[in-house]
Amino acid sequence: MAEDVVKKSLKYSIYDGAAFAVMDGLTASFLTPFAVALNASVNLIAALTYVPQLIGAFIQLFTAKIVELLKDRRKILVVSSFMHAILWIPLLLIPYATPSQKYLLVVYVSLQAIFVQLMQPIGNSLIGDIVPKYERGRFFGLRNRVVGAASFIAALAAGLILNYFSPKNPFLGFTILFVIAFIARVLSGVFKGMMHNPMPDLAHEEKFSLFDFVKRMDKTNYGHFVIYVVLFKFATYIASPFFAVFMLKDLGFTYLQFTIIIAAELTASFIAMGVLGKIIDERGTKFVLYISGMLTPIIPFLWLFSSNFYYLIIVEIFSGLSWAGFNLSSSNFIFDAVKPENRVRCIAYYKFFEGMAIFAGALFGGFLISILPAWIFISSIPFVFLISGVLRLVTSLLLLPTLKEARLIELGIGHSFFKKYLTIRPSEGLVFEVIGKYRKHEEEKRQKREQKPIKQKTSSKENEIYNKKLLKFIDKNISPKREYHEITDMHEIEHITEEIEKGKARK
Secondary structure: OOHHHHHHHHHHHHHHHHHHHHHHHHHOOOHHHHHHHOOOOHHHHHHHHHHHHHHHHHHHHHHHHHHHHHOOHHHHHHHHHHHHHHOHHHHHHHHHHOOOOOHHHHHHHHHHHHHHHHHHHHHHHHHHHHOOHHHHHHHHHHHHHHHHHHHHHHHHHHHHHHHHHOOOOOOHHHHHHHHHHHHHHHHHHHHHHOOOOOOOOOOOOOOOOHHHHHHHHHHOHHHHHHHHHHHHHHHHHOOHHHHHHHHHHHOOOOHHHHHHHHHHHHHHHHHHHHHHHHHHHHHOHHHHHHHHHHHOOHHHHHOOOOOOHHHHHHHHHHHHHHHHHHHHHHHHHHHHHOOHHHHHHHHHHHHHHHHHHHHHHHHHHHHHHHHOOOOOOOOOHHHHHHHHHHHHHHHHHHHHHHOOOOOOEEEEOOHHHOOOEEEEEOOOEEEEEEEOOOOHHHHHHHHHHHHOOOOOOOOHHHHHHHHHHHHHHHHHHOOOOOOOOOOOOHHHHHHHHHHHHHHHHHO
16 A cells, blocks of 8 residues: 555544544533433433444444445445434434424434444444554554544533523524534545545455354453453443433533533543553553553542532543543554454454443443432432442453453563564564564665665575574474463573674674
């Protein structure tokens, strides 16, 4: 793929993300307030989360088949974006045409979920084939910062619009939000259509069923990752749909206060994304996932100590930092752990289980709120926060240690090797052919050097001796049949690498 084509596609991907973020910032955090304004019950608000997730989860099962039949991933993404955009129109008409039929809110959002869930694995697969592997952390860090900035501005604008119009006409503000969301989603589809469209590698795809995927889950690193994220999302969504209800109904916050708290979280995420992307490229995805997976369970506990507005702003700043790490590292982990030709299928199955977990979590959370007493809290919702936090923490403590790093990382080899590195791929063990930092500009320099004719002063016999020593060590310590290898003899690695360097010096 030509470098200029890649650059243009990455640029359009960022524009697409920004347009989507405007739509998302105007609506994602304000669908629950819209339901509250319609006087929807807590159970209906819970259904607004779990019913679309359930429908979206089952759509994932057909995603790989749709790509196999149509082959053109870009066309699927563009059409789905436009269909998603159109569905904002009937949604904004509910207060005027069918105010008593509140269930239509769930119907329209569920229809939107079909196209959103269809796009996720296909979009991830397409962008995964375009982004160079050595730039994923930085690119997604940059893209997510742009998305975070656009979401922040859109969410802040949404809060100001709702705060201004709510005393006069409570639904006029929501109408404005949904109209702008429609326009932004159309633009998102246009930018998707301008991206490069590499054909999916269907010839080498492993066509395995959902049942086969489940059978292998406990045997693969990606399977362990899916189990962890699915259980973590279940624990999260026991509480997640009810934070807005708690703020607007129980605490009596205005739309402006609600927006400021949301904006605090988005700002923290925006600031963190660039730094976290670099850390992922240098330390690996597991490092960031482990830390963020231990921090995010703390968030619901912090909501139990005080309902002070300024205190909750600080809590949401912490939330933004933690979730930025979790979301960025988990999305990168998928790219690192799955073969490109299997991405659509693997991501679709992952999204199916994630959707089922969100469905079950939101349903269970709504049930708990209806049966638990308030006791020492304002309502029963804080008890749901407590249960969610405990389950998140237990999940991270038990399952995070089972994950292995799934990307190229760099390992220093002693003081005499300050500038030399051995690459580790957990699925392949130590990879000796890469010595030196794996950076794009250095890789290009290496390729240019290899193209120049080199005078060969070292005899073929000497080269054969070096190769035999290296191969003997690899054969003894690095079995290709093993999925993970411990580094047990660093002194011998250092000795062999020194001999290789001496051999190069004689040339």
